[in-house]
Amino acid sequence: MFFxxxxxxxxxxxxxxxxxxxxxxxxxxxxxxxxxxxxxxxRFLYRIWxxxxxxxxxxxxxxxxxxxxxEFSTFTPGELFTSLQAGINAPGAFTRGMISFLNVWRLAxxxxxxxxxxxxxxxxxxxxxxxxxxxxxxxxxxxYQFTYTIFVTITYLTSVVRGLTPWRLxxxxxxxxxxxxxxxxxxxxxxxxxxxxxxxxxxxxxxPLIFGFSLRMHLQLLCKRIENLRTDPSxxxxxxxxxxxxxxIELCFRICNLxxxxxxxxxxxxxxxxxxxxxxxxxxxxxxxxxxTGIASVAYVIALFFQTFPFCFTCNLIESDCENLALAxxxxxxxxxxxxxxxxxxxxxxxxxxSISFTAGSIFPISLNTNxxxxxxxxxxxxxxxxxxxxxxxxxx
Numbered sequence: 001m002f003f004x005x006x007x008x009x010x011x012x013x014x015x016x017x018x019x020x021x022x023x024x025x026x027x028x029x030x031x032x033x034x035x036x037x038x039x040x041x042x043r044f045l046y047r048i049w050x051x052x053x054x055x056x057x058x059x060x061x062x063x064x065x066x067x068x069x070x071e072f073s074t075f076t077p078g079e080l081f082t083s084l085q086a087g088i089n090a091p092g093a094f095t096r097g098m099i100s101f102l103n104v105w106r107l108a109x110x111x112x113x114x115x116x117x118x119x120x121x122x123x124x125x126x127x128x129x130x131x132x133x134x135x136x137x138x139x140x141x142x143x144y145q146f147t148y149t150i151f152v153t154i155t156y157l158t159s160v161v162r163g164l165t166p167w168r169l170x171x172x173x174x175x176x177x178x179x180x181x182x183x184x185x186x187x188x189x190x191x192x193x194x195x196x197x198x199x200x201x202x203x204x205x206x207x208p209l210i211f212g213f214s215l216r217m218h219l220q221l222l223c224k225r226i227e228n229l230r231t232d233p234s235x236x237x238x239x240x241x242x243x244x245x246x247x248x249i250e251l252c253f254r255i256c257n258l259x260x261x262x263x264x265x266x267x268x269x270x271x272x273x274x275x276x277x278x279x280x281x282x283x284x285x286x287x288x289x290x291x292x293t294g295i296a297s298v299a300y301v302i303a304l305f306f307q308t309f310p311f312c313f314t315c316n317l318i319e320s321d322c323e324n325l326a327l328a329x330x331x332x333x334x335x336x337x338x339x340x341x342x343x344x345x346x347x348x349x350x351x352x353x354x355s356i357s358f359t360a361g362s363i364f365p366i367s368l369n370t371n372x373x374x375x376x377x378x379x380x381x382x383x384x385x386x387x388x389x390x391x392x393x394x395x396x397x
Contacts, residue, residue, distance in 0.1 A: 005138045009131035017114035020137035020214050033104050056196035060090040066170035078288035084280050086167045092273040096266045097200030103262040113255045117218045133217035137210045144206040151299040152198045156191045158292035166190050205307050208263050212314035219321040223328045230333040241341045256356050268361030274308050275377030312371040315358055322355045
């Protein structure tokens, strides 16, 4: 059953942390990214499918560029800005998707590291909390799937209703102006091409976010365990020391170091484009849209919001969790502990004070503050267009 990874936990049915990536793996498999354990014949066919999907996504920036060169004068301002939303985003989306494809091996290692984290969850309430975290992660993937599918479908349908192709992607085989049947065929072909690019983008956007949710879940569980250290009178000092030693945070740092290069590259590429894309979409909404293109543009704004804000917010929460963990260590019951226990506690505290953070391209931090600064570029673009009276000039032309 497809929705079995959204089930509620019971005392005998608890999902491990690795199941948080189940739906993500299904999506990556559909795109041809995941290696399949099948015989050579089907593996060859799957590789052909991988190449085909990559070719679909790779043609988007090429086809849109050809359209702008050959048919630029035929665009109305609204059509141009709607197409530019895809035209500017397509190179970045394809680049980020290829980075994700080339780094898909990290997912298998990540799941193994989370298996190690799960071994520290020995209590029933901890296992149930892990299960609920897994359910949240899988629900998050479905939310992204719904949002991105709605965006590309609404843009496709609203364009067909208006008698136009959605993004004016260059098609040398079918001319959409030759009649209704040609319009429907050309529009559906564009829908397939754009869907491949959009789902490339979706996997790249949701993968780090699910990772961030999984990491936060284990950091919060670790904080609760630290708070309960040396509260059980039945445990000896040796047992307390071994329990503390088993909670060292090196495993969390190993998980972050595994994902940091991938997150840094993809987020850097996204930050390069998202501010300009917000600006173009706002210009379209403010000056050029009718009802149908307005609906499509609003759907695109929501999709852009999902690309950067959730993970930036999650990064802020991870830093806050590290601060809470340091406070939990300092406020734990250590005053009358043995010298060896205190030494281990100090070492643990020093490690935790190295806050877990991520950077985009090793240049600027991934945080809400950075996301707000990038979003401000959208208002700068709109202000520039208004001051230069560009919108009125385009309408006049």
